[in-house]
Amino acid sequence: MTIQAVNGRAFERHAETALLLAVGLHAALVSVAHLGPGHVWLTGGAYLFGQLLCLLIAAEAYRQGHPAQRRLLGRFALALAALWLGDAVTFSFELRGLPLPELSVADALYAAYYLLLGGALLSLTRLRLRSLRTLAMTLDSLIVMTLLGTVVWTFLLSRPAPLHAAGAAYVTLDLALIALGLLALRQQRLNRPVALICAGLALIVGGDLHFALVGAYTSGNRADFLYLWGTAMQALGLWWRRDQSVRGVQWRPPRPVRVWLAAFPYLTGGLTCAALLLTRPAPVTLWGAALTFLLILLRQSTVLEENRLLARKLRHTAAELERRGSLLRRQARHDVLTGLPNRTEFEDQLRAALGGPAAVMFIDLDGFKDVNDTFGHPVGDELLRLVTARLRAHLPARATLARVGGDEFTLVLPGADERQALSAARQLLGSLRDPVEMAGLTLPLSASIGVSLAPRDGTDVTTLQRRADTAMYHAKRSGRGQVQLFTPSLDEQRRERFALEAALRRALHAREFTLHYQPQLRGTALESVEALLRWTSPSLGPVTPGRFIPVAEQCGLILPIGRWVRERACEQAAEWHRQGRALRVAVNVSPLEFAQADFVPHVQATLARLELPAHLLELEVTEGVFVQDLAGTAAKLQELRRAGVRISVDDFGVQHASLSALMALPADALKLDRSFLSGHDALGHTRAAGPQVLRAVHTLGRDLNLDVLAEGVETPEQHALLRDLGFEYMQGFLFSPALPPDELDTWRAAHSTSQHG
Numbered sequence: 001m002t003i004q005a006v007n008g009r010a011f012e013r014h015a016e017t018a019l020l021l022a023v024g025l026h027a028a029l030v031s032v033a034h035l036g037p038g039h040v041w042l043t044g045g046a047y048l049f050g051q052l053l054c055l056l057i058a059a060e061a062y063r064q065g066h067p068a069q070r071r072l073l074g075r076f077a078l079a080l081a082a083l084w085l086g087d088a089v090t091f092s093f094e095l096r097g098l099p100l101p102e103l104s105v106a107d108a109l110y111a112a113y114y115l116l117l118g119g120a121l122l123s124l125t126r127l128r129l130r131s132l133r134t135l136a137m138t139l140d141s142l143i144v145m146t147l148l149g150t151v152v153w154t155f156l157l158s159r160p161a162p163l164h165a166a167g168a169a170y171v172t173l174d175l176a177l178i179a180l181g182l183l184a185l186r187q188q189r190l191n192r193p194v195a196l197i198c199a200g201l202a203l204i205v206g207g208d209l210h211f212a213l214v215g216a217y218t219s220g221n222r223a224d225f226l227y228l229w230g231t232a233m234q235a236l237g238l239w240w241r242r243d244q245s246v247r248g249v250q251w252r253p254p255r256p257v258r259v260w261l262a263a264f265p266y267l268t269g270g271l272t273c274a275a276l277l278l279t280r281p282a283p284v285t286l287w288g289a290a291l292t293f294l295l296i297l298l299r300q301s302t303v304l305e306e307n308r309l310l311a312r313k314l315r316h317t318a319a320e321l322e323r324r325g326s327l328l329r330r331q332a333r334h335d336v337l338t339g340l341p342n343r344t345e346f347e348d349q350l351r352a353a354l355g356g357p358a359a360v361m362f363i364d365l366d367g368f369k370d371v372n373d374t375f376g377h378p379v380g381d382e383l384l385r386l387v388t389a390r391l392r393a394h395l396p397a398r399a400t401l402a403r404v405g406g407d408e409f410t411l412v413l414p415g416a417d418e419r420q421a422l423s424a425a426r427q428l429l430g431s432l433r434d435p436v437e438m439a440g441l442t443l444p445l446s447a448s449i450g451v452s453l454a455p456r457d458g459t460d461v462t463t464l465q466r467r468a469d470t471a472m473y474h475a476k477r478s479g480r481g482q483v484q485l486f487t488p489s490l491d492e493q494r495r496e497r498f499a500l501e502a503a504l505r506r507a508l509h510a511r512e513f514t515l516h517y518q519p520q521l522r523g524t525a526l527e528s529v530e531a532l533l534r535w536t537s538p539s540l541g542p543v544t545p546g547r548f549i550p551v552a553e554q555c556g557l558i559l560p561i562g563r564w565v566r567e568r569a570c571e572q573a574a575e576w577h578r579q580g581r582a583l584r585v586a587v588n589v590s591p592l593e594f595a596q597a598d599f600v601p602h603v604q605a606t607l608a609r610l611e612l613p614a615h616l617l618e619l620e621v622t623e624g625v626f627v628q629d630l631a632g633t634a635a636k637l638q639e640l641r642r643a644g645v646r647i648s649v650d651d652f653g654v655q656h657a658s659l660s661a662l663m664a665l666p667a668d669a670l671k672l673d674r675s676f677l678s679g680h681d682a683l684g685h686t687r688a689a690g691p692q693v694l695r696a697v698h699t700l701g702r703d704l705n706l707d708v709l710a711e712g713v714e715t716p717e718q719h720a721l722l723r724d725l726g727f728e729y730m731q732g733f734l735f736s737p738a739l740p741p742d743e744l745d746t747w748r749a750a751h752s753t754s755q756h757g
């Protein structure tokens with residue numbers, strides 16, 4: 001098998017074995033060579049063959065090499081090529097029986113070998129020139145090199161024979177290579193390939209030393225072992241290293257070894273001292289020792305410089321740590337988005353202000369969630385920053401503004417009394433009056449502010465904050481853009497509301513609801529009934545819809561409750577229908593329910609499921625459904641009416657829908673709110689609804705082709721008045737309150753008897 005025939009894959013598998021065989025063959029030949037003539041051919045040939053194999057392996061390692069390794073591998077391969085050529089020249093002299101000249105082409109090639117090998121070792125060291133560390137390590141290597149040089153000279157070379165010139169040059173070059181090798185070892189830490197390369201180097205140095213001492217070269221001498229084995233180890237090192245990245249698997253010598261390595265220059269320095277004291281030194285030895293000490297001094301100066309730099313870095317690190325620490329401390333107490341103090345910082349400020357009077361405010365943006373949901377969080381964030389800027393610009397002196405939640409701000413105003421607090425709060429509201437222009441949008445702004453006062457409403461941080469929050473909550477409920485001072489009754493109301501909400505959450509599952517039905521009469525005849533929800537809570541007792549419906553609307557519970565009411569009312573109507581006593585049932589619908597996309601489909605599905613004729617269902621909507629999406633509401637109502645469901649407008653006249661909007665809506669009836677009759681509306685305000693107003697509403701309804709029902713008829717006088725004004729369709733306690741189905745049945749029976757009787 002010729003070497004040329006060895007392809008890449010065979011190389012993969014057999015490189016190591018081939019190398020071992022070649023080295024072994026050479027060793028075997030050398031040990032038996034002196035037995036016969038012509039040994040030069042054999043030993044020299046085997047030697048050259050082995051070196052060629054090393055060269056090929058190095059070249060293949062270069063070809064396959066990891067990109068990060070190629071420079072190193074290339075330089076090594078070139079070095080081995082120069083070596084091989086040099087060896088070949090030397091061998092040719094030998095074969096021709098010519099003496100090897102003192103300096104020949106071979107020496108030039110060997111010099112090239114040293115230079116290239118030096119270059120390769122240099123790339124192993126990965127020196128970064130100008131770095132202090134590099135300088136220190138270079139000095140370390142120089143120290144070792146000088147020391148070794150001095151020792152070798154003193155104890156080996158200066159002695160009996162005059163030194164062969166080329167040999168001396170080789171040993172010097174070797175020393176330089178050893179210095180580089182040591183550098184490489186220290187920088188690379190130790191891994192197998194690097195260790196092999198360096199060990200190979202050491203063997204070659206041994207060979208050179210032998211050559212320098214003997215001063216002549218013949219094939220088959222013992223030094224050839226060292227050369228060939230050294231080269232083989234290097235080739236193997238390169239072969240193993242070919243697929244490693246520079247930072248490949250590395251082995252760090254154990255700590256004791258590292259300590260000895262670091263102390264090595266000083267130890268050898270000490271040994272040299274001892275040697276100088278104990279022997280009569282030759283001039284070269286003295287010069288070597290002097291040079292070593294000079295280098296050690298220089299090395300010491302790098303240590304001092306290193307220490308200075310280290311101290312500076314430490315100072316810098318400490319300052320940086322301090323800076324980051326204070327930044328972290330600040331961030332822990334401030335809101336990142338607005339830069340305002342956060343809750344922790346605010347509470348500390350509030351605590352500090354609590355020695356005397358102080359006002360605490362809770363500021364909540366109105367409708368911020370809508371902005372966030374509609375336009376996205378970046379717009380929401382920008383809005384918060386703008387709001388912060390406006391509030392800041394209108395902040396009273398000494399006040400601290402903080403952001404404690406999404407759109408929630410708090411403020412403490414030390415020393416403020418009620419008057420000052422209210423004026424400050426109004427000023428803050430005023431700052432938000434103008435809408436903001438942002439990203440091509442015009443966004444209206446407003447906020448609700450609750451105020452609590454120390455010491456009147458509390459003397460500790462928690463109470464004052466909670467009470468300001470309670471007041472804000474009420475401000476929000478009584479309309480947007482309001483300021484509300486805390487009063488003890490607010491606390492009571494809020495507690496009640498929480499209790500109500502908690503009880504309400506259980507009510508539907510616990511079957512605590514029932515439906516009652518209140519008759520609606522046309523003339524004396526029963527025309528329809530209104531389904532009214534009744535709730536008896538085990539903990540709160542009977543609760544009127546006037547109390548719990550608004551709570552259910554606010555917490556969204558109205559959706560499942562309303563659905564239950566619709567289904568239950570339709571079931572009742574279907575039952576009466578099946579019994580041949582058909583009666584239209586009117587069901588109240590809250591605006592939130594009506595706004596659901598599945599509202600109309602659910603009504604239609606319920607009618608279909610129960611086989612209830614649509615004209616037996618009436619839906620009572622309030623003006624609230626019209627306020628937002630007039631066109632959408634009209635379309636839904638129209639769809640229901642087309643299906644045959646009757647639509648009436650409940651509580652007519654107490655809300656704020658414009659008359660034109662009402663007129664645009666498809667409805668069948670108006671239910672005139674009972675405050676028109678009683679003279680008191682739900683809030684207890686007196687309404688002057690004289691006969692003229694009632695007559696006007698009646699006329700309006702008739703002109704619009706709407707049935708008009710008068711609610712809340714309690715007395716015969718009211719009944720008479722309404723009849724005189726032309727009202728026919730009525731509902732009220734005068735006729736009957738809302739009754740459970742069975743009682744209504746009894747009422748119906750009695751009523752029809754009295755009618756016919």
Ligand code: C2E
Nearest residue numbers: 532533544545546565588589590712713714731732733734
């Ligand atoms: P509404 O729809 O206007 O219902 C009429 C209310 O007036 C009922 O009060 C009824 O009991 C009461 N009422 C009837 N006749 C008289 C009378 O002669 N004098 C007086 N003072 N009151 C009379 P109720 O049952 O307390 O319901 C209050 C409101 O709660 C209802 O007003 C309605 O808006 C709401 N509501 C009741 N049930 C439901 C329901 O199932 N769903 C929804 N969304 N709201 C409901």
Ligand code: MG
Nearest residue numbers: 530588620650
């Ligand atoms: Mg109603």
Ligand code: MG
Nearest residue numbers: 650651671711
């Ligand atoms: Mg009503």
